[in-house]
Amino acid sequence: MPPELPEVETTRRGLAETLPGRVVRSLLVAERRLRRPVAAGLARRIEGQSVRAIERRGKYLILRLDSGGLLIHLGMSGSLRLVPVDEPSRAHDRWTLVFTEGMTLRMHDPRRFSLLQYSARPEDDPLVRDLGPEPLETPxxxxxxxxxxxxxxxxxxxxxxxxxxxxxxxxxxxxxxxxxxxxxxxxxxxxxxxxxxxxxxxxxxxxxxxxxxxxxxxxxxxxxxxxxxxxxxxxxxxDVYGRAGEGCRRCGTEIRGLRLSGRGSYYCPRCQS
DNA sequence: CTCACAGCCTGTTTGC
DNA sequence: TGCAAACAGGCTGTGA
The missing domain is CATH 1.10.8.50 (Helicase, Ruva Protein; domain 3)
Structure with missing residues (x-):
């Protein structure tokens, strides 16, 4: 199951408990070829800066630093883990952000759709600037x-x-x-x-x-x-996702599957009009 | 502007 | 049984 808004928000809360106040020691990039290439000068730009806050916009995480911040997206298959600095890396670990006190943040992402990017003003970055309203924070x-x-x-x-x-x-x-x-x-x-x-x-x-x-x-x-x-x-x-051919939980009618814009789509022909 | 689709990518499922 | 094709989908770019 791909990471969606609730999982990104769950990740944000987990990081917010641990990272604020820690200082970036280094960034170890095992694979630059992600959704966009990880910038060569990224590590030098953020080393020595401390984490001010962890925010979320849509499915993007923003690690706010003393100056600017990191934009992180999990893509289709990405997950972030906080691990001790001596934890051996696994296949498909793409980068590790090393903080003081032996804590690291590690991106695991088999399909390399994830993103790591520095922005001087993350909230104004084109990646997040044009996003629509937040579904949970808008009346x-x-x-x-x-x-x-x-x-x-x-x-x-x-x-x-x-x-x-x-x-x-x-x-x-x-x-x-x-x-x-x-x-x-x-x-x-x-x-x-x-x-x-x-x-x-x-x-x-x-x-x-x-x-x-x-x-x-x-x-x-x-x-x-x-x-x-x-x-x-x-x-x-x-209730419906991935349940084509199974019974609707409300009325028992078979859930139908079809493709819309190339994406799997599911609905109950009786409960939905 | 709106919309559909290709492409990126690899682990898993499907089908012959 | 084994292997190739299809599938999964967030996001961007392209072309109609």
Whole structure:
């Protein structure tokens, strides 16, 4: 399961418990060829700086330093672990950020879709500047109005609309499918044909499914150091994602699967219209 | 501007 | 049984 907003937020909370105040000793890059090449001068730029805060924007983590900060994205297969400095690295470990007091932050990312980049002003970086509103931190009525306004005249599938980070930040394929199920809206419906009352239901559904997932992800927080950060999300009961051919939990009808914009999409033909 | 799709990438699943 | 093709999807760039 790819890291989505709840897992990134869970990771953020774990890092926020440990990293603030620590000083960057070095950065060891085992593989520069990630989503973008890791800049050659990155290590020198951040060595000696201390971590001020750990923030999140969409699925991006921002490690705020004395000057500027690091933008980190987990991509499809990335995970971050806090490990002791003498912990041997495993296959697919891509970089290790070494802090004072023997603590390190290590990126494990088999598919190399992750990203590590310095920005003098992370919040203004093009990677995060154009992201839409945060689904968990925007008042629901404002978010519903925003989505409705952005959808006017659009004929593309509402699921693809929800996955467009410039429309709303942090929603991936799994939660877009799940939120649409909870709201009773088929994923292939044209965005412009979603009614006002449905936007309200959808906004509430997005909020609920992300909070549910976050509550599950949070269960691993306590032993974050020893546990892969994603373990907690297995506890999220998926209603439709990956369940084509199985029964709808509400009415028993077979869940249908189709492809929208090249992505697996799932819905209950009876509960969703 | 909107939308669909290719490409990036590798571990896992599917199908012959 | 074994191996190749398909699949998984966040994000970007391209072209219609």
């Amino acid at each position: 629901q009525d404002a978010l519903a109005r925003h989505l409705r306004a952005r959808a006017v005249g659009r004929r593309g599938a509402v699921k693809a609309f929800l996955m467009d980070g410039r429309v709303i930040a942090g929603l991936g394929n799994i939660y877009a499918n799940e939120a649409l199920y909870r709201a009773g809206i088929r994923p292939g419906r044209a965005s412009g044909r979603v009614k006002t009352a449905e936007w309200a239901r959808l906004t509430a559904a997005i909020h609920a499914v992300l909070e549910d997932a976050l509550a599950s992800g949070g269960s691993t927080l306590r032993d974050y150091l020893g546990v892969d950060g994603r373990a907690g999300l297995f506890r999220l009961r998926l």
